[in-house]
Amino acid sequence: MSTEDGETHLYDALLVANGHHWDPRYPEPPFPGTFSGEQTHSHHYKVPDPYAGRRVLVVGIGNSATDIAVETSHVSERTFLAMRRGAHVIPKYIFGQPFDRLAKTPLARAPLWFQRLSLRVLIRLAQGRMTDYGLPEPDHKVLAAHPTISSDLLTRLGHGDITVKPNVERLDGDTVWFVDGSSERIDAIIYCTGYKISFPFLDVVAAADNEIGLFHRVASPEHPGLYFIGLVQPLGAIMPLAEAQSEWVADLLEGKAALPPADEARREIARYHQRSARRYLASKRHTIEVDFLAHLKEIERERRAGARRARSVRN
Numbered sequence: 001m002s003t004e005d006g007e008t009h010l011y012d013a014l015l016v017a018n019g020h021h022w023d024p025r026y027p028e029p030p031f032p033g034t035f036s037g038e039q040t041h042s043h044h045y046k047v048p049d050p051y052a053g054r055r056v057l058v059v060g061i062g063n064s065a066t067d068i069a070v071e072t073s074h075v076s077e078r079t080f081l082a083m084r085r086g087a088h089v090i091p092k093y094i095f096g097q098p099f100d101r102l103a104k105t106p107l108a109r110a111p112l113w114f115q116r117l118s119l120r121v122l123i124r125l126a127q128g129r130m131t132d133y134g135l136p137e138p139d140h141k142v143l144a145a146h147p148t149i150s151s152d153l154l155t156r157l158g159h160g161d162i163t164v165k166p167n168v169e170r171l172d173g174d175t176v177w178f179v180d181g182s183s184e185r186i187d188a189i190i191y192c193t194g195y196k197i198s199f200p201f202l203d204v205v206a207a208a209d210n211e212i213g214l215f216h217r218v219a220s221p222e223h224p225g226l227y228f229i230g231l232v233q234p235l236g237a238i239m240p241l242a243e244a245q246s247e248w249v250a251d252l253l254e255g256k257a258a259l260p261p262a263d264e265a266r267r268e269i270a271r272y273h274q275r276s277a278r279r280y281l282a283s284k285r286h287t288i289e290v291d292f293l294a295h296l297k298e299i300e301r302e303r304r305a306g307a308r309r310a311r312s313v314r315n
Contacts, residue, residue, distance in 0.1 A: 013253055016199065017229040017242075020288065023196040027059070033171035035189065042192040048072045055185055056080070057176055059168065060192030061087040061135075062285070066150040068190055073161045080184055082165040086136035087148040090119070091126060099149050100236045100292075108236075108293045112279075116142045133157040134164040145281045146233060146289060194285050197231070210287040213269045216302050217290065218245050219252075221265035227252075233285075236292025244299045248306070257306025258313060 002008050024041035042064040052075040058065050061083040073079040090099055102108060107115060119142045131137055133154050156162045165184070169177045177183045197207040204223055205212070212231070213221070220226040227249045230242040251257035259265065280286035 011225075013225040013227065013249075015227050015229055015249060016202070016231075018199070018201075020197050020231060020233070021195050023198045024191075025194045025196045025284070026191050027168075027193055031168045031171050034173070035171040035176070035186075036173045037186060038188040040188070040190055042068055042190060043195070045190060048075050051076050051188060053077050054187040057082060057165075057168075057184070057186045057189045058192060059083075059189060060194075061085070062146070062148055062192055062194070063150070065192035066148055066153040068192060069162050070150065070152045070156050072190075073156050078163065079161070080163045080165050080186070082168055082178065083136070084167045085140075086130055086138040087145065088119075088123060088138050088142045089127070089130065089135070089153055090123060090147050090149050092149050092151040094122060094126075099147070102236075108291070112143070119143065127154055136164075136166070140281050143235065144279065145283070146285060147235065197288070210284040211273075212288070213266070213273075215259065215265040215268055216248075216298055217272070217288065217295070218249065218299075219259055219265065221259075221262040221269070224259075231288060232290045232295065233288045234290050234292050234295065241290070241292065241295055241299075244296055248299050248303050251303055251306060256310060257303060258309040259306065260309065 001011060001014070022043070024043040026041065042060075045064075045068055048068075048071040051072045054076055055078045056072045056076045057080045058069040058072070059082050061081070065081065065083075066089070069079050069081045092099055094102065107118060110118075123142070129137075134157055153162070157164065165182070166179045169179045171177075172183075174185055174187070175183050176186045176189070197210045197212060199205050199207070205220065205226070212228075214228055214231065215221055217232050218227055218229070220228075229245050229249070230238060232238065232241060234241055248257070252259065276286065276289060280289050
């Protein structure tokens with residue numbers, strides 16, 4: 001490894017934990033035309049104050065987009081929320097518990113069809129249809145995309161404080177045209193269009209289209225000794241998963257566990273990509289998606305399997 005001061009160091013292992021929410025991704029390809037106002041990414045958004053009295057366009061329907069649209073709508077002249085597709089907006093609290101706590105309840109252990117049915121019924125009873133608020137009908141099932149969680153968006157939509165628009169067609173000075181033929185004068189655009197998975201400090205690894213092949217989302221079969229911590233997008237909290245991954249890597253580094261042959265690791269990676277393709281929308285947002293409990297159990301199983309491999313090698 002070479003450092004910024006020009007020195008080179010040798011290590012037996014490298015753990016990468018730089019996160020995946022730091023390299024902003026803008027619309028690909030960019031919207032045609034030029035825009036005369038301010039353009040920024042949600043990564044650089046801090047507070048709504050700079051948008052007071054302005055006409056703001058928020059692009060996206062994920063968690064950042066809904067939070068920013070809600071915040072700016074309190075101070076802006078007008079806030080517009082544009083999106084390519086609809087989403088199932090889930091309340092932050094269900095039965096008095098934060099939504100991600102459901103990942104630790106018996107519901108998370110139920111078959112996927114039952115989880116989807118239960119959530120669909122809960123959302124319908126609590127909120128009604130997404131179209132009741134002017135949002136487009138989602139083109140996918142509940143849990144087929146990373147959930148959009150907000151307890152405030154639907155209220156602001158219902159009160160008329162946020163205007164829903166379809167995707168942007170083109171930019172023209174201070175005017176934004178949308179795919180339905182409508183247009184609005186806009187002062188500022190905030191792109192909530194996700195992040196690139198990138199490792200500018202690693203020459204040996206690339207994540208083209210946000211795809212990266214890792215054994216159980218952690219170990220590189222092509223580069224022994226290279227591990228990634230927290231490179232997952234969970235349906236649930238990420239911290240316990242990163243901790244479990246770290247404990248597994250510690251076992252590997254201490255010789256308490258061993259990895260399988262590279263070919264076996266590649267087969268596991270292929271199975272993961274196949275499952276993800278069946279489960280989630282084809283989107284760069286879902287290339288590292290995991291279910292909280294399923295991934296936790298997966299790591300636990302692999303720790304036990306790795307321990308057996310290590311014992312067999314010693315014996």
